[in-house]
Amino acid sequence: MTKPLIPNDYSALPDAAGRFGDYGGRYVAETLMPLVLRLGRAWAEAKADPAFQGELASELKHYVGRPSPLYHAQRLSEHYGARIWLKREELNHTGSHKINNCMGQILLARRMGKTRIIAETGAGQHGVATATVCARYGLPCVVYMGAVDVERQAPNVQRMQLLGAEVRPVTSGAATLKDAMNEALRDWVTNVEDTYYLIGSAAGPHPYPAMVRDFQRVIGEEARAQVLEAEGRLPDVLIACVGGGSNAIGLFHPFLADEGVRIFGVEASGKGMETSEHAAAINGGRPGVLHGNRTYLLQDRDGQILEAHSISAGLDYPGIGPEHAYLNDVGRVAYLTATDEEALAAFRLCSRLEGIVPALESAHALARLDVAAREAGADGIVVLNLSGRGDKDLAAVAAHEARA
Amino acid sequence: MTVERLNARFGRLAGEGRAGFVAYVMAGDPDAETTLRLLQGLAGQGVDVIELGFPFSDPMADGPPIQRAALRALKAGMTLPGTLDLVRRFRQGDAETPIVLMGYLNPILSYATDRFAEDAAKAGVDGVIVVDCPPEEAGPLADALDRAGVALIRLATPTTDAERLPAVVSRTSGFVYYVSVAGVTGARAADADAVAPAVAKVRAASGLPVAVGFGIRTPEQAAAVARVADAAVVGSALVDALAEGVAQKRDPVPKVLETARALAMAVRSARA
Numbered sequence: 001m002t003k004p005l006i007p008n009d010y011s012a013l014p015d016a017a018g019r020f021g022d023y024g025g026r027y028v029a030e031t032l033m034p035l036v037l038r039l040g041r042a043w044a045e046a047k048a049d050p051a052f053q054g055e056l057a058s059e060l061k062h063y064v065g066r067p068s069p070l071y072h073a074q075r076l077s078e079h080y081g082a083r084i085w086l087k088r089e090e091l092n093h094t095g096s097h098k099i100n101n102c103m104g105q106i107l108l109a110r111r112m113g114k115t116r117i118i119a120e121t122g123a124g125q126h127g128v129a130t131a132t133v134c135a136r137y138g139l140p141c142v143v144y145m146g147a148v149d150v151e152r153q154a155p156n157v158q159r160m161q162l163l164g165a166e167v168r169p170v171t172s173g174a175a176t177l178k179d180a181m182n183e184a185l186r187d188w189v190t191n192v193e194d195t196y197y198l199i200g201s202a203a204g205p206h207p208y209p210a211m212v213r214d215f216q217r218v219i220g221e222e223a224r225a226q227v228l229e230a231e232g233r234l235p236d237v238l239i240a241c242v243g244g245g246s247n248a249i250g251l252f253h254p255f256l257a258d259e260g261v262r263i264f265g266v267e268a269s270g271k272g273m274e275t276s277e278h279a280a281a282i283n284g285g286r287p288g289v290l291h292g293n294r295t296y297l298l299q300d301r302d303g304q305i306l307e308a309h310s311i312s313a314g315l316d317y318p319g320i321g322p323e324h325a326y327l328n329d330v331g332r333v334a335y336l337t338a339t340d341e342e343a344l345a346a347f348r349l350c351s352r353l354e355g356i357v358p359a360l361e362s363a364h365a366l367a368r369l370d371v372a373a374r375e376a377g378a379d380g381i382v383v384l385n386l387s388g389r390g391d392k393d394l395a396a397v398a399a400h401e402a403r404a
Numbered sequence: 405m406t407v408e409r410l411n412a413r414f415g416r417l418a419g420e421g422r423a424g425f426v427a428y429v430m431a432g433d434p435d436a437e438t439t440l441r442l443l444q445g446l447a448g449q450g451v452d453v454i455e456l457g458f459p460f461s462d463p464m465a466d467g468p469p470i471q472r473a474a475l476r477a478l479k480a481g482m483t484l485p486g487t488l489d490l491v492r493r494f495r496q497g498d499a500e501t502p503i504v505l506m507g508y509l510n511p512i513l514s515y516a517t518d519r520f521a522e523d524a525a526k527a528g529v530d531g532v533i534v535v536d537c538p539p540e541e542a543g544p545l546a547d548a549l550d551r552a553g554v555a556l557i558r559l560a561t562p563t564t565d566a567e568r569l570p571a572v573v574s575r576t577s578g579f580v581y582y583v584s585v586a587g588v589t590g591a592r593a594a595d596a597d598a599v600a601p602a603v604a605k606v607r608a609a610s611g612l613p614v615a616v617g618f619g620i621r622t623p624e625q626a627a628a629v630a631r632v633a634d635a636a637v638v639g640s641a642l643v644d645a646l647a648e649g650v651a652q653k654r655d656p657v658p659k660v661l662e663t664a665r666a667l668a669m670a671v672r673s674a675r676a
Contacts, residue, residue: 017540025541027509029465031561031586033538034568172471176460185464190562190587288510289536290462304461304482305606 002150010095010256010332013323020263020294023322026205027289031189036292037064040207042112047214051106053136054335059103061137061220066100070226075353076366085218085235086225086386087251096359096388097219097247098129098200104215105198105311106133106349118140122149122177122183122243123314123361124156125201125388131165141165144183146176149313152396178242183293193269201244202321205292210320217251223383224254236376239264240385241364242335243279243315245324247387256332262375265324266364269337280310281320282328282335293320311340311400312360314388339368344397345398347390359388360396407555408484409483409530410502410578414451414613415636423630424452425671427664428506428616428639430454430473432482434650438657442449442646443494445661448503452669453636454501454531458487460508465535467588469640472647483513484520488527495528504531504557504578512545520550528659531555531578539571555579560606562598573610579634580610585619590640591666592617596628603633623670638667 010061018024018040018111026036039159039162069088077084089097109117117134118127119141121127129261134141150157160167173179181204188197202212225258227235238255240248255261267280278284281296288297298306298318308318327333338346346366351357358366365384372382390397416425419507428445429441430650439456446454459477463470470607483509489504505524510518514536524532532554537545549556555578563586564572574578582603584594594616603614616629645663649656 026538027536027541028538029535029561030538030559030572031465032564033540033585034563034565173461182462182464186467186588189465190591192586289508290510291464292536297510299510299514301514302485303511304459304478305510306461351608 003376011255014206014210015322017095018210018325020326022287023295023325024206024209024293027291027294028205028292031192035192036205037056042209043108043211046108046111055139056104056107059102059107061064064099064103065091065220067222068092070223070230072230073286073354074224076309076350076369079353081378082376083381084369084373085227085381087219087383087384088360089219089247089357089385090389091388094129094132095184095391096125096129096218097125097250099132100218101200101212101215102126102129102133102198102252105401106137109196109198112196114194115139115372116191116195117198118144118184118187118195119200120144120177120180121200122146122180122316123312124149124153124160124392125185125314125358125359127167128156128159128163130198130200130265131163135163135167135266136166142187143167144170144187146174146180147171147177150178153313153392154395156392162376177313178305185291188206188400200246201321202246202323203244203291203293203295208291209323212246213249213253213323217253219247219250219385220252220254221236223251227381227383231381234258234261234313235383236380237264237372237382239266239365239372239382240367241266241269241315241361241387243317243361244318244319245321247385249323251385258264263333264368264372265333265335266311266368267337268310268315268341268364272339275335276306277309279315279317280337281308281318281321282325283337287325290319293322295319295325311343311396314359314361315364336371338364338369342367344400347397355388357390357391357401358386362387373388406530406553406662407577409500410555411441413502414579417452417634418478418668421620422675423654423671424615424635425450425626425668426453426455426617426635427451427642428455428457428593428637429642430477431458431487432477432480433473434476434645435480436482436486436490439490440493442660443490443658444497445657446664447498449661449665450672451501451664453635454503455506455639456473456487456503457493458484458507458511458631459503460511462510465588467590467644469590469647476650478518484515488523488529492527492528503528504533504534505529508537509534509537509576519545521554523607525552525554529554531557533581535559539574557581558565559583562602569605569609573606573612576610579613579615580606581637582614583614583656584604584616587618589618592619593621593625594629596632599629602630608610623666626667627670627674630671636671
């Protein structure tokens with residue numbers, strides 16, 4: 001088990017080598033290493049530059065529509081028996097939290113003089129957000145997307161194309177998010193001069209996990225101020241879904257030093273942890289190296305990466321961001337699971353009770369409100385990150401119901 | 405033996421005043437027995453060093469030919485222990501041809517780094533190339549391989565600048581692998597004119613022989629590289645020759661050996 005370097009000082013991580021305890025790092029081909037180091041320096045400079053932060057804050061307010069509301073979900077509260085608040089990231093421009101990170105990284109790419117943007121996408125939310133900021137700033141955009149995901153997230157493919165992005169279906173491997181990331185890395189290693197790789201999750205080689213977290217921290221910073229204003233105290237429980245884990249780390253990070261706040265991440269257990277068809281890297285995997293960082297991975301005895309499964313394309317990934325791996329090992333965050341069926345039930349329940357159609361990804365967090373509410377108690381406060389809206393999932397849900 | 409076998413081979417090449425030919429094949433593609441026959445046949449075709457790939461499910465630095473080779477190998481059940489077993493069997497009949505393993509880090513971590521280094525040395529492996537393990541992350545692997553006497557062979561690339569080069573060639577032995585193009589394996593052709601000055605810099609910084617690979621497919625390209633480097637590496641072209649035989653449901657070994665022979669002859673006569 002990894003011990004925290006300084007108890008309760010989670011802001012000191014990662015270290016200079018990009019490590020969160022034993023996790024993270026920069027495991028990339030030598031061709032990419034100078035680019036990754038240059039990106040780290042550029043991000044450190046931009047982060048400390050008030051002009052950069054000012055431009056980002058302005059774009060988040062006027063273009064993205066921040067701050068997003070913290071909404072007291074009264075009927076869900078009655079249903080579960082706790083005071084449940086939803087952080088409404090699905091109300092952001094493009095319909096998910098992904099735009100927070102894309103806006104930050106596109107400003108950084110411009111600052112670095114890059115003229116071509118590439119991205120990987122699973123559910124299409126990150127692809128849409130990337131295509132959006134590329135349209136906004138007039139930069140060409142190529143989005144790699146697993147062929148299976150192109151099929152099950154057709155509305156998002158059409159949106160990306162409308163926004164001017166080229167969507168390249170990836171047929172290698174299981175043709176999902178993992179394979180899209182492999183293909184984006186192959187593009188980057190081939191186009192080293194002009195291309196910026198806009199990673200969508202808090203994963204990949206350093207500095208991506210820390211940089212994406214920093215761009216998503218706005219979720220937790222706002223939620224912290226909003227809940228203090230509305231309730232006059234900190235929440236008892238935070239809960240968010242975890243694939244790579246960018247929405248979750250964004251909500252969690254500003255609360256990590258608040259010892260009284262219990263924190264739950266929810267992994268996708270697909271058809272069940274007793275089957276091999278799930279996407280729960282922490283609950284069903286072990287540490288290894290993939291896509292530039294050391295973290296928990298679904299893998300076989302020989303270290304071959306296993307295909308993940310989840311009804312939610314955005315959670316269908318065999319790894320998890322390295323900071324989550326660390327937070328698990330030090331015991332600061334507990335990682336639960338929710339199955340496809342549980343997520344579908346929560347998808348319907350939230351739609352019926354609150355008039356909010358959540359993304360299937362966010363529905364995994366909603367599915368564990370039972371645990372969150374029990375932990376919080378009847379007068380307890382739960383903040384759930386409603387990371388995206390579910391319009392994109394209607395076809396997939398209908399297809400699933402037709403099969404059932 | 406191990407790293408000494410590499411040093412002996414490059415010493416002999418220098419003495420003969422010619423470049424070496426390094427042939428890459430993927431262990432277990434399409435099955436272990438075929439790979440063993442290939443390994444046994446390659447030395448007789450003028451191959452100076454064998455690079456033996458061990459398959460990984462997510463070969464991020466490889467183009468389609470080697471991606472497909474890895475999938476065929478995994479489908480046939482090839483593993484890292486299985487790859488070491490192939491080397492062990494090859495060594496029973498050949499104590500001289502150096503063998504360098506090439507692949508990705510996770511199977512090595514899964515095997516356990518220290519145990520891997522010991523078992524690789526025992527099997528007769530002389531060097532190891534790990535694509536996704538840059539010097540910044542290579543400490544534990546370099547320590548383990550040093551103890552076992554196996555060379556850790558580093559990759560230098562067109563993006564490796566003068567400031568970074570000393571770190572890239574530190575703790576490397578046997579030879580340095582210069583990746584001649586920014587890109588994946590087998591994708592685009594190397595430019596021999598651009599390669600020459602880069603090879604000279606890497607040689608000066610490391611004091612080691614420099615092998616050039618990625619983007620060499622034809623005997624002509626191999627000869628052009630052999631005039632400026634200490635060795636030329638060909639992978640995807642051999643893997644393609646094998647894939648063609650597999651697709652036509654015939655023994656792929658003769659075609660691969662024939663392709664290797666043409667490349668080896670071109671390298672041998674390049675400086676004549």
